[in-house]
Amino acid sequence: MQSDPVLVLPWWLVVGVLVGLAIGVVIAAVFVIGSRLFPDDERTDGGVNATSRKGTEIRHYLRAIGEEFVEDYDLNGQPVAFYLPRRDVAITFDARAYFRIEASDTYAVLVEHEMPSIHLGRRLPFETPELTTRADDGETTAAFALLGLETDATESEIRSAYRQKVKRVHPDQGGDPETFRRVRDAYTTAHAHAADREGEATAPATS
Structure with missing residues (x-):
């Protein structure tokens, strides 16, 4: 009975495969280390943490102008980031929510993540104090x-x-x-x- 021939790879091919695997491991390690050293708090692409940071800015602004607000408010089944009960104003980051709310009696304000919070006053339907x-x-x-x-x-x-x-x-x-x-x-x-x-x-x- 004749045995199957043994497959022998050229040494240069084996070395090439091993080097490629080593480079892949190094690249993966760089990404893992980078994600830990620079966590998602630095994201400005409109993701979850960007929303959280913008929420903090708006919270500071509303407090600075002395306006009462409720966060993560359920407005007739529609969640909004901030609701001003005395003004019946809803502030949202979601364009779809904005258009739904706009069709109701509540005044809707859409805020983009890149917009400085101090500019929010220009979009509110009431006069706001000038902040330095x-x-x-x-x-x-x-x-x-x-x-x-x-x-x-x-x-x-x-x-x-x-x-x-x-x-x-x-x-x-x-x-x-x-x-x-x-x-x-x-x-x-x-x-x-x-x-x-x-x-x-x-x-x-x-x-």
Whole structure:
């Protein structure tokens, strides 16, 4: 009985396959490490965390103008991010929800993730007080201080400082979860402040 011939691969082919596998493992490791060092809080693509950050900015704005609001409100079966009960105004990030609410008696406001929160006042159906930059706001000053920045830092500088800080405090890197939370909150506050300042600088003058 004749045995089957043994398949012998050229040495260069075996080496090539092994090198390719090694490169694949290295690339995968880089992506895993990157996702841990720079978590999704940095996302600005309109995803869940971008929505969370914009919600924080709007919350600060509504408090600054002294407006009562309810978050994650169920409006006749339609969930909205913010509802102003005294004004019957619904604020949403969802275009489909916006058009549904617009067909009712409730005034609907659609907010894009890239819109500075200070511009929300222009879309509300009532007069809102003019807000100046929040450089002297204690919470804002503390947020910039935690990131090691001055309150006139740019959005780019804020992102860079956040990334450097998060490398040291992220729980996956042995950091303290509470410190990591405070750094994230500081980033949200500082980013909102810088976006508002930039919005004020580029806003057209009114007569």
